[in-house]
Amino acid sequence: MTANLVVLVSGSGSNLQALMDACADPAYGARVVAVGADRHGTYGLERAQNAGIPTFVQRVKDHPTRDEWDAALTADIAAYEPDLIVSAGFLKICGPRLLEAYPGRYINTHNSLLPAFPGMNGPGEALNAGVKLAGATLFICDSGIDTGPIVAQCAVPVEDDDTVETLTERIKEAERAQLVEAVGRMMRDGWKVDGRRVRLG
Numbered sequence: 001m002t003a004n005l006v007v008l009v010s011g012s013g014s015n016l017q018a019l020m021d022a023c024a025d026p027a028y029g030a031r032v033v034a035v036g037a038d039r040h041g042t043y044g045l046e047r048a049q050n051a052g053i054p055t056f057v058q059r060v061k062d063h064p065t066r067d068e069w070d071a072a073l074t075a076d077i078a079a080y081e082p083d084l085i086v087s088a089g090f091l092k093i094c095g096p097r098l099l100e101a102y103p104g105r106y107i108n109t110h111n112s113l114l115p116a117f118p119g120m121n122g123p124g125e126a127l128n129a130g131v132k133l134a135g136a137t138l139f140i141c142d143s144g145i146d147t148g149p150i151v152a153q154c155a156v157p158v159e160d161d162d163t164v165e166t167l168t169e170r171i172k173e174a175e176r177a178q179l180v181e182a183v184g185r186m187m188r189d190g191w192k193v194d195g196r197r198v199r200l201g
């Protein structure tokens, strides 16, 4: 059986592209059934449209309250009956409606080795802190900012001459491979969450 993925994006969508490319192989076990965004005009949405994948946009500012935005986004996602929702560069913290509708089935990829450097500037904070290893974390979303149970992590070296840009790109390359690998395993073999600990298979 092929699992349904809904992917949420705000930006360039290179993680989305990696997932779409992986899904081209039937043995991968999943397909991207829709791509959602919190803004119009991004390259992530264009990538989906180029691949013939349906898209939807819910902007916070088009709703009277954040709760109504949460409800509208949840309804759009639910229409595609996802087995897993993947936030890939989606720059919004989702609300309780989405979390309650898909407990343990909404994941996010972040460009730091959590719990270090949550938030918007993982690579920059890693450089400022002088760490020698940076990386990416795939985790199951909860109501906090980058606080949920960890599914997978990968490390990359911080080089002496790194800038935020070069480190960000090195992390993103490892992050995409990790996302493809972990989502595939989750969809083919299943996963269990036991408190803070996530086990694949």
Ligand code: GRF
Residues within 6 Å of the ligand: 009, 010, 011, 012, 013, 014, 015, 016, 044, 088, 089, 090, 109, 110, 111, 172, 175
């Ligand atoms: C990823 O590195 C993610 O961790 C960060 O934004 C990046 C998204 O990149 N929050 P892309 O849109 O998938 O290219």
